[in-house]
Structures are given as structure tokens and as C-alpha cells.
Amino acid sequence: MKPLVSIEDLRVAFNGVPVLRGVDIALQKGEAVGLVGESGSGKSVTWLAALGLLPRHAHVSGSVRLDGRQLLGAPDSEFDQVRGGRVGMIFQDPASALNPVLTIRKQLCEALALHRDLQGNAVKAEARRLLDLVGIPDAGRRLEAYPHEFSGGQVQRIMIAMALAGNPDLLIADEPTTALDATIQAQILELLSTVRRELGMAMVLISHDLGVVAENCDRVAVMYAGRIVEQAPSNQLFADPVHPYAQGLIGALPPLDGPRRRLTAIPGTVPDPAHMPGGCAFAPRCALVTDACGLVAPTLAPIADDRSVACVRAEASRRALLGIAAE
Numbered sequence: 001m002k003p004l005v006s007i008e009d010l011r012v013a014f015n016g017v018p019v020l021r022g023v024d025i026a027l028q029k030g031e032a033v034g035l036v037g038e039s040g041s042g043k044s045v046t047w048l049a050a051l052g053l054l055p056r057h058a059h060v061s062g063s064v065r066l067d068g069r070q071l072l073g074a075p076d077s078e079f080d081q082v083r084g085g086r087v088g089m090i091f092q093d094p095a096s097a098l099n100p101v102l103t104i105r106k107q108l109c110e111a112l113a114l115h116r117d118l119q120g121n122a123v124k125a126e127a128r129r130l131l132d133l134v135g136i137p138d139a140g141r142r143l144e145a146y147p148h149e150f151s152g153g154q155v156q157r158i159m160i161a162m163a164l165a166g167n168p169d170l171l172i173a174d175e176p177t178t179a180l181d182a183t184i185q186a187q188i189l190e191l192l193s194t195v196r197r198e199l200g201m202a203m204v205l206i207s208h209d210l211g212v213v214a215e216n217c218d219r220v221a222v223m224y225a226g227r228i229v230e231q232a233p234s235n236q237l238f239a240d241p242v243h244p245y246a247q248g249l250i251g252a253l254p255p256l257d258g259p260r261r262r263l264t265a266i267p268g269t270v271p272d273p274a275h276m277p278g279g280c281a282f283a284p285r286c287a288l289v290t291d292a293c294g295l296v297a298p299t300l301a302p303i304a305d306d307r308s309v310a311c312v313r314a315e316a317s318r319r320a321l322l323g324i325a326a327e
């Protein structure tokens with residue numbers, strides 16, 4: 001099946017310092033993919049680069065295809081159609097994404113006017129339907145309110161409505177619940193999952209929290225120091241992670257019924273992009289490091305259907321999964 005989005009060998013450098021070092025990731029229509037990894041691993045930059053949202057001084061190369069069409073290097077007018085249209089976006093800090101001096105109706109109607117062929121009363125009716133869809137009570141009246149008249153959770157719901165205004169095929173949710181407290185987080189994630197299923201949208205959920213991703217995504221991609229190091233269906237990654245970094249993240253998870261923690265339990269820190277070690281970037285923190293790890297940086301290699309790993313141990317894992325004895 002042709003993927004909805006296909007990113008290949010995406011590289012980004014700021015002032016000559018590489019922060020994405022060849023990212024490969026693809027999404028099928030309707031699929032939810034989680035992108036996890038420690039702060040600074042390049043999760044946000046991947047999608048900002050894909051959508052042409054990085055500052056001009058960023059050096060970007062590789063390939064980003066939406067339905068087969070190359071986006072990298074496309075004119076701004078094409079990105080304007082894609083962003084807020086075929087691709088909706090939600091960010092961590094929703095309050096800063098809304099204009100404080102405009103009513104919600106005005107902002108929703110602007111988004112609708114840009115991306116939908118609706119006229120007159122149909123625009124307002126659609127704005128109201130969207131507010132209803134995201135669970136804002138008394139939507140008709142609340143359309144006339146300003147952002148500060150809503151709670152943090154409601155503002156995030158409004159941001160979801162804005163992201164849905166263009167009838168997107170893909171929703172990119174970058175840490176959409178980090179700024180919210182735990183109960184509200186759960187409600188927003190549930191809302192995202194419900195609308196995604198109802199509308200048949202694909203979703204990228206960027207998160208520090210593996211638990212959140214496991215519950216809400218079909219597939220998980222684990223990022224480390226500007227590369228995807230393992231990607232697999234969520235249940236397989238959780239049951240049997242192969243990359244030592246993924247093993248560390250999953251080992252650090254609290255029990256299912258315990259409180260959520262952020263990912264801090266792997267000793268050491270993500271290397272500074274300006275001083276990347278030769279060979280595998282995770283080697284200095286890896287409990288299973290071998291001499292071979294310092295020689296070449298492993299690339300993402302398939303180990304099973306829909307599973308791939310960037311580690312010198314990948315071939316041994318592939319054989320183990322296939323039940324082939326080691327040579």
C-alpha cells in the first residue's frame with residue numbers, strides 16, 4: 001500500500017551542526033504512530049522540517065512525500081495548502097497558538113475560509129459543529145467567547161477543532177497534553193483517539209511518555225540523537241524491544257497502575273549534536289556496547305514485517321525472531 005506520508009533520509013543542520021541525521025519514517029492512511037525519545041532527540045524538528053516550518057537558516061535535505069508528492073523544496077503556496085489543510089497540527093502550548101484578541105468564532109471561521117469551500121452561514125454552522133465535536137458545551141454561545149474565557153483543557157480542545165477545520169488526512173500532535181494536569185490529559189488523549197477513528201485520520205503523536213504512546217498508537221518509532229533507532233507495532237515494541245535504548249525506556253516505565261514518570265532512568269545524557277561520538281550515538285550509554293559499536297553508525301534495518309532496528313545486534317535479532325540458529 002502506498003503510504004500517506006513517507007520521510008526518507010531527512011537531515012537538518014543548524015549553523016552546520018546536524019540535529020537530524022537521516023530520519024526514515026512512513027505512515028499509512030488512518031494509522032496512529034507515536035514518536036518517542038528524550039528531549040532534544042529531534043522529534044519536533046522532524047515534523048517542523050517536513051512541513052516547511054523551520055527558520056530559513058536551517059539546512060534541510062532528504063525527501064518528504066505526501067501521497068507521493070515531494071514537499072521538500074515546494075513553494076510556500078503549496079505548504080500553505082498543506083498546513084492546516086491536509087495536515088492539521090496541535091502543539092504543546094495551545095494558549096500561544098490562539099490570538100487573544102479574537103473570538104473563537106473568528107479564528108475558527110478564518111481557518112475554515114482558508115481550507116474549505118464554504119460560504120455565508122455554512123461557515124459559522126461548521127465552526128459550531130467543530131466545537132461540538134471536540135466537546136465544548138453550549139457551542140453556539142461559546143463561539144463568541146475569547147481564548148482567556150476557557151480553561152487550559154478547553155483551549156486544547158479548541159486547538160483540536162482548529163486542526164480539524166481543514167478536514168486533514170494527518171494530524172500531528174506534538175506533546176499535546178504536556179501542559180495539562182493528569183485527568184485533563186487523559187480526556188484530551190481520549191478525544192484525539194475518538195476523532196481520529198471517527199474521521200479516519202492518520203496521527204503522529206509526539207511524546208516523552210511511552211505509556212501515552214502505547215495506549216494511543218498502532219506503531220511506535222523511537223528516536224535517539226537525530227535518528228529513528230527502532231520502529232515496530234506498539235504491542236511488539238513493548239513486549240520485546242530490540243534496541244538497547246528502547247529496552248532502557250521500556251525498563252524505566254512504571255507499572256501500569258502506578259504513577260507516570262518522565263523518561264529519566266537511563267544513565268547518561270543524549271550527546272550534544274555538536275560533539276556526536278563516532279559510530280553508534282547511543283554506544284556511550286549502552287549496557288550492551290561492543291567494539292563494533294564505535295566503528296560505524298548502524299542504519300535502520302528490517303528485522304521482521306513492519307519492524308526495523310538501527311543496532312549492530314539487528315541481524316542477530318532478525319534471526320532470533322525467525323527462529324534461525326546463529327551461525
Ligand SMILES: Nc1ncnc2c1ncn2[C@@H]1O[C@H](COP(=O)(O)OP(=O)(O)OP(=O)(O)O)[C@@H](O)[C@H]1O
Nearest residue numbers: 014019037038039040041042043044045046055273
Ligand atoms: N531553531 C533552532 N535553531 C537551532 N537549534 C535548534 C532549533 N530548533 C531545534 N534545535 C535543536 O535541534 C535539536 C532537536 O530539537 P527538537 O525540538 O526536535 O527535540 P525534541 O526531541 O522535540 O525535544 P523536546 O521533547 O524537548 O521537544 C535540539 O538539539 C535543539 O536544540
